[in-house]
Amino acid sequence: MSFITESIKNIKTVGTVTRSSKFLCKKMVEQTDFEDAKVIVELGAGDGVITKHILKKMPKDATLMVFEVHPEFCIALRKLDDPRLIIIEDTAEKIGEYLAQNNFTEIDAIISAIPFVVVPEAESYRIVEACKHYLKEMGTYVQVHYSLVKKKMYENVFGNVDISFVPLNVPPAFVLKSHKM
Numbered sequence: 001m002s003f004i005t006e007s008i009k010n011i012k013t014v015g016t017v018t019r020s021s022k023f024l025c026k027k028m029v030e031q032t033d034f035e036d037a038k039v040i041v042e043l044g045a046g047d048g049v050i051t052k053h054i055l056k057k058m059p060k061d062a063t064l065m066v067f068e069v070h071p072e073f074c075i076a077l078r079k080l081d082d083p084r085l086i087i088i089e090d091t092a093e094k095i096g097e098y099l100a101q102n103n104f105t106e107i108d109a110i111i112s113a114i115p116f117v118v119v120p121e122a123e124s125y126r127i128v129e130a131c132k133h134y135l136k137e138m139g140t141y142v143q144v145h146y147s148l149v150k151k152k153m154y155e156n157v158f159g160n161v162d163i164s165f166v167p168l169n170v171p172p173a174f175v176l177k178s179h180k181m
């Protein structure tokens with residue numbers, strides 16, 4: 001219930017009132033092979049539904065840096081209490097600043113649920129371009145959307161995008177995957 005309450009209060013930044021289904025979470029994490037990953041970043045973690053799937057799959061010595069702007073969701077994220085988790089209660093736009101603070105220079109994989117459909121275009125581009133900048137070569141950027149209106153942005157930034165459809169989610173969702181070439 002708290003996800004629904006928080007989402008309704010902040011619908012312009014949360015972008016939906018339901019958290020991702022287990023089918024969607026699984027589809028998001030299966031896009032990336034985390035086996036040799038050292039640094040994974042999640043954007044727009046909400047109360048941590050995808051975060052838990054990432055933590056289950058990632059190596060014991062890797063770090064998961066999670067960005068979430070809403071304080072209430074960050075309280076829930078801190079309860080996950082995993083030493084591999086770094087919770088950033090700030091916008092993903094500052095990804096470079098927080099990577100530097102933690103002495104990380106590149107990211108192996110990024111998983112994002114930021115609702116770019118409701119984020120101003122220039123800000124969306126700044127975030128996705130910063131993600132590409134810090135991804136390692138052939139690193140993956142995975143994004144969930146409920147429509148394909150933003151597909152062009154990933155084509156423009158990464159030059160490639162693969163799409164999967166997940167019907168078992170409310171609403172049905174698309175998972176977009178791009179590589180840094």
Ligand SMILES: C[S@@+](CC[C@H](N)C(=O)[O-])C[C@H]1O[C@@H](n2cnc3c(N)ncnc32)[C@H](O)[C@@H]1O
Binds near residue numbers: 047048
């Ligand atoms: C659609 S919800 C996804 C929540 C959860 N990951 C899930 O899959 O159910 C999007 C989340 O992105 C967060 N968000 C929106 N803009 C953001 C930004 N610029 N930086 C970090 N998080 C942001 C919202 O607060 C919200 O929790």
